[in-house]
Amino acid sequence: MKRSKLSMTWRARLLNGALSGLALIALVALAQSRIRTVLYDAVDRAVQSQAEEALKHGYPPFMQGGREGRSEGRGEGRGGPGFPGEHSDNDRSRPQGRGFFDFGRGRGPFGGGEPPILRFGTTALLPPRRIPLHGTPDPGRPLWSEAGFEAAKQLGKDMREERGSDGKLLHVFSIRTDGHVLQTAASLEETQAALAEIQRALYALILPVGLLMALLGAVLTDIAFAPIRKLARAAAALQPTNLAARLPQPGGRDTFDQLVTVLNAMLSRMEAAFVRQKRFTADASHELRTPLAVIKAATSxxxxxxxxxxxxxxxxxxxxxxxxxxxxxxxxxxxxLLARSENGSLTVQAESVDLTELLTEAVRAAESGQPSPHAPVLLEVPDATLTTDPKLLHRVVVNLVSNALRHTSAEGKVTIGAALTDPLVLTITDTGEGIAPEHLERLGEPFYRPDASRAREQGGVGLGLALCKEIVNTLGGTLTIQSTVGVGTTVIVALGQTMPTPVIISS
Known part of the structure; x- marks a missing residue:
């Protein structure tokens, strides 16, 4: 079973949606990465700033490793400059910024008179640790990172993430000073919680934003394809009778504009070829009439x-x-006559005629060209007078009746009917052999015959129906054919739909 292919429009829609989805996912991943970088940079700056303040103003005694006592002249629970043990009114009134750290309300995680957790903005800073290079740290205040301590001893500085004794993730900065290593740390719990919340928010936006982008992409695709639909409608309106028409240029000098230029050039060549062909047919037919007339006169x-x-x-x-x-x-x-009709040079000379009389004369002319015996022709038309070109309509009826008689046995019949409507509808029905469906679409093409050998024996060359269609079109009507093999054929001629001189019917 052959699989159906997607149209160009749906391919563009799907491609647009896929690209929009990939772009959205990439944007979410980039935003998440950038936010993570910004938050971690803020933590880095916070712990480094805390270390710079400690180095600038001196170490508070309670931060030192070992069992060193508290400095003289400092109140119980007070830290050194930049690390106050208590807030005074003046402290609370100082603006928060570089070198100023707010205390949290709770006590430190290790007790023993240790100050509460500090904050730098929204970053939870832990109390600094001052560890001698050669000595034993205070067991009550363990190192924030032993690996960071060793790395700072060797390299001078170190920044890393560590798991604290409570299993929480810490960001630890270690810097070596004269005889000591200073460690500052910040808890990453709030940072990670913020990142998780941002991640959930970004992921929740992917589906609705993706659907919105896909819908918007489909709408924009249809808007972008509007010139192509306009081009398709213009191409569908082209007919052999109006090859002078051209397709509209979309502009822009892109691929579609080049395609329209090529198609218009092709239409120009086709128009020139059709004009040459019609001119040749008319000229050749006109030139052949004189020698044929001479031959006819001689034989007669x-x-x-x-x-x-x-x-x-x-x-x-x-x-x-x-x-x-x-x-x-x-x-x-x-x-x-066919060339004149196709060129638009066939003139219509309308006059008032009796319908029954016109059809009777046409039937006699058709029967005179048929061998005897032949199928009878029945006229089932009401008395009516109409305005039309009698010569052209006579030619149409003669050709159609002749075709019906050629393909109907003597035991059959041919019936001509008329419906007094506006437009007038003539029907010519026979009980002949009928026409196969595959031939119906091509009937009316010049020189086309369903059974060429049989038509040649019967004298037909394949111009009768083509001529009838052109004449009926000139008269402003339509000609359609309905047929069933073994049953018969019906030709329907509707006159006067677009004829400049309207058909007048009177009973």
């Missing part, structure tokens, strides 16, 4: 009784030539 003259009788062989030969000239004259006349 020789076939007339004269002083010197013709042999039977001569008479048969001249009769065959005379009949052939008649068919050639009919062919040339049809070609000339």
């Amino acid at each position: 003259f020789l076939l007339e009784p004269g002083d010197e009788p013709l042999t039977e062989r001569q008479r048969r030969t001249l009769s065959r030539a005379d009949r052939t000239v008649d068919r050639a004259n009919t062919l040339v006349s049809d070609l000339l």
Whole structure:
């Protein structure tokens, strides 16, 4: 089973949606990475700033490793400059900024008179640790990071993440000074909680924003394809009779603009070829009429009784030539009429005619060209008078009745009906052999015959229906054919839909 392919519009929509989705995912990942970097940089600056303040103003005694006592002259619980043990009114009134750390309300995590957790903005800073390079740290105040301490001893500085004794993640900065290593640390719990909340918010936006972007992309795709739809409608409106029309240029000098330029150039070449073909057909038909008339006159003259009788062989030969000239004259006349109709040079001379009389004369003309016996032709039309071109309508009825008689046996019948509506509708129905469905679409093409060999034997060349369609179009009507194999064929002729001189029907 052959799988159906997606249209160009749906391919563009899906591609647009896929690109929008990838761009959204990449944007979310980039935003998440950037936010994480900004938050961690803030923590880095906080712990480094805390260490700079401690180095600048001196170490508070309670931060030192070992069992060193408290400095003289400092109140119980007071830290050194930049690390106050208690807030005074003046402290609370100082603006928060670099070198100023707010105490939290709770006590430190290790007790023993240790100050509460400090804060730098929204970052929870832990009390600094001052560890001698050679000595034993205070067991009550363990190092924030032993690996950071060793790295600072070797490299001078170190920044890393460590798990505290309570299992929480810490950001630890270690810096070596004269005989000591100073460690400052910040808890990453709030930072990680903020990152998790941001991540959930970003992921929650992916689906609705992605759907909105896909919908917007589909709308924009349809807007972008609007010139192509306009181009398709213009191309569908092109007909063999209006090849002078051109497709609208979308502009922009892009691929579609180049395609329209190529198509318009192709239409120009086709128009020129059609004009040359029609001119040749008309000119050739006109030029052939004179020699055919001469041949016809000669054969007719020789076939007339004269002083010197013709042999039977001569008479048969001249009769065959005379009949052939008649068919050639009919062919040339049809070609000339067809060329004039296609060129728009076929004039319509409308006049008031009796419908029954016109159809009766047309039936007689059609029957005179058929061998006997042939199927009877029945007229089932009401008395009516209409305004039309009688010669052109006569030509149409003669051709259609002749076709019906050629394809209907003597035991069948051909019926001509008329509906007095506006427009007038003529129907010519036979009970003949019918036409296969695959041939119906091509009927009316010049020189097309469903059964070429049989049509040639019956005298047809495939111009009758093509000529009838062109004449009916010139009269402002339509011609349609309905047929069933083994049942018969019905030709429907609707007149006067667009004819400049309207059809007038009166009963």
